Amino acid sequence: MPNDVLNGIVLRTTDYRESDRIMSVLSKERGLITVTARGCRKPNHRLAAFASQFTYGEMEVNERAGKLQLSSAAVLESFYSIRESYEQLLSASRIANAAERVADRGDPNDDLFLLVYHALSVISYGENDPKDTELCFMAKLLRMEGFAPALTYCVKCGRDLRGEKEVRFSNSLGGSVCERCGSAFLTVSTLSLEALRRMMLIDPGEMRRVRLPENVRRELEPLIYDYAEYVFEFKVKR
Ligand SMILES: [Zn+2]
Known part of the structure; x- marks a missing residue:
C-alpha cells in the first residue's frame, strides 16, 4: 500500500x-x-x-x-515554548485532552483542527493569560459541538436577563435561569456570562485578544468545566 x-x-x-x-x-x-x-x-x-x-x-x-x-x-x-511555564503546559494539556475526547475517529473536522491549532499557537506565542485561551477554547468547543448554553434569557420562562446583575445557571436545563425559576442553581454574574458569550463567538484567529478580568476568570472556570463535563460526559483533570 x-x-x-x-x-x-x-x-x-x-x-x-x-x-x-x-x-x-x-x-x-x-x-x-x-x-x-x-x-x-x-x-x-x-x-x-x-x-x-x-x-x-x-x-x-x-x-x-x-x-x-x-x-x-x-x-x-513544535510549539516548544508551551513547555516554558507550568500554566501554559497545563492549559495546553487540557485543550489537547478535550480535543481528543470530542474528535471523531476517521472523520475530518476542519473547524476543530483550526481551533486546536490556534489555541496552541496563542498559548505558545500570545501575551494573554493561558487560562483565558483555554477557557475561550472550551467555550468555542461547546458551541461547535452544539452545546452553546443559553446566556441572555431564562431557559424556563424566556425572560430577558440582560438587565440583571446576577442570575442562575443550570447544567441540566442548558444555561441561564432567572431567580424565580431556579433559586437552587449556581449564582453567576451576567458580566461573566457576557464574557462567555463573546468567547463563543470570537474568530479562532482572534483568540489572542481574550483578556478576562480576574473575577470573571475565577467565576467562569468552574462554570465552563462543570457544564462541559455534564454535556460531554467526561472528566477534566483539574
Ligand atoms: Zn425564569
Whole structure:
C-alpha cells in the first residue's frame, strides 16, 4: 500500500516497548487517528522531533494490518515554548485532552483542527493569560459541538436577563435561569456570562485578544468545566 501524507497535531503520546511511541493525532484529513512511531525513542532518531505532544507537522504514514505507522515526518511547528511555564503546559494539556475526547475517529473536522491549532499557537506565542485561551477554547468547543448554553434569557420562562446583575445557571436545563425559576442553581454574574458569550463567538484567529478580568476568570472556570463535563460526559483533570 502506498504511503499516505497527513497533516496532524499530536494530542497525546504513550511510550511503548523499548523505543516505540504511540501517538494520538488530530489529523486534518482523517480526524482522530492513532499512529505508531517505531524506534523514535532511540538516541537521535529521525522521528523523535515529531513524536512529542503538541507538535504540528506533515506525516507520511503506511498502514499495516489496519494500523498506521509513521515512516517520515516534517515538523512545521513544535510549539516548544508551551513547555516554558507550568500554566501554559497545563492549559495546553487540557485543550489537547478535550480535543481528543470530542474528535471523531476517521472523520475530518476542519473547524476543530483550526481551533486546536490556534489555541496552541496563542498559548505558545500570545501575551494573554493561558487560562483565558483555554477557557475561550472550551467555550468555542461547546458551541461547535452544539452545546452553546443559553446566556441572555431564562431557559424556563424566556425572560430577558440582560438587565440583571446576577442570575442562575443550570447544567441540566442548558444555561441561564432567572431567580424565580431556579433559586437552587449556581449564582453567576451576567458580566461573566457576557464574557462567555463573546468567547463563543470570537474568530479562532482572534483568540489572542481574550483578556478576562480576574473575577470573571475565577467565576467562569468552574462554570465552563462543570457544564462541559455534564454535556460531554467526561472528566477534566483539574
Ligand atoms: Zn425564569
